[in-house]
Amino acid sequence: MKYFLKLNVVSMLYGLMFFISLEMQVNYYRIVRLTEWEGQYFDILSLLVHGVGFVVATIALYKLTFKWIAHRRFVYWTTIFWLPYTALFIFIFASVYPITYQGDMPAPVQGLILFALFLFYPFYIGTLNMICYHSKSDDVQIK
Numbered sequence: 001m002k003y004f005l006k007l008n009v010v011s012m013l014y015g016l017m018f019f020i021s022l023e024m025q026v027n028y029y030r031i032v033r034l035t036e037w038e039g040q041y042f043d044i045l046s047l048l049v050h051g052v053g054f055v056v057a058t059i060a061l062y063k064l065t066f067k068w069i070a071h072r073r074f075v076y077w078t079t080i081f082w083l084p085y086t087a088l089f090i091f092i093f094a095s096v097y098p099i100t101y102q103g104d105m106p107a108p109v110q111g112l113i114l115f116a117l118f119l120f121y122p123f124y125i126g127t128l129n130m131i132c133y134h135s136k137s138d139d140v141q142i143k
Helices: 002-026 028-035 039-068 073-096 110-142
Strands: none
Touching: 002 028, 002 039, 002 073, 002 110, 028 039, 039 110, 073 110
16 A cells, blocks of 8 residues: 555656646746746746756656665556646646636647657656666665
8 A cells, every 4th residue: 555655646746747847838828928028038948947847857756766666567557647647737727727818828739749748758757667667676686
């Protein structure tokens, strides 16, 4: 039961990471309008947040996965469990902050970008989990 809870916490963090990236992209026009920043300034800031956030989150999730759940094959279930958490975060955010101004609607091409992210993300999680799992099994064999 304790392992299942840790598995879900790690999956929730993967879902949160995807959710933040998704919401920054979908709410681009809303953020620019409310902050009154220029689009070019927000593009640079968004790139920095995505880049630094991706690196920091990858390192943090690697360490957490390695410490908590890397010693069993169930670690690969996080490639599926992140999806319900992301859907829950999206539902809560959309309920609390609905789009009321039509100018805040995302561009039509944004769906293609998010679809590509959605397809790539499980491979990212699986690769990170595979590295953690094999690193852990190598350490166990050495001892």
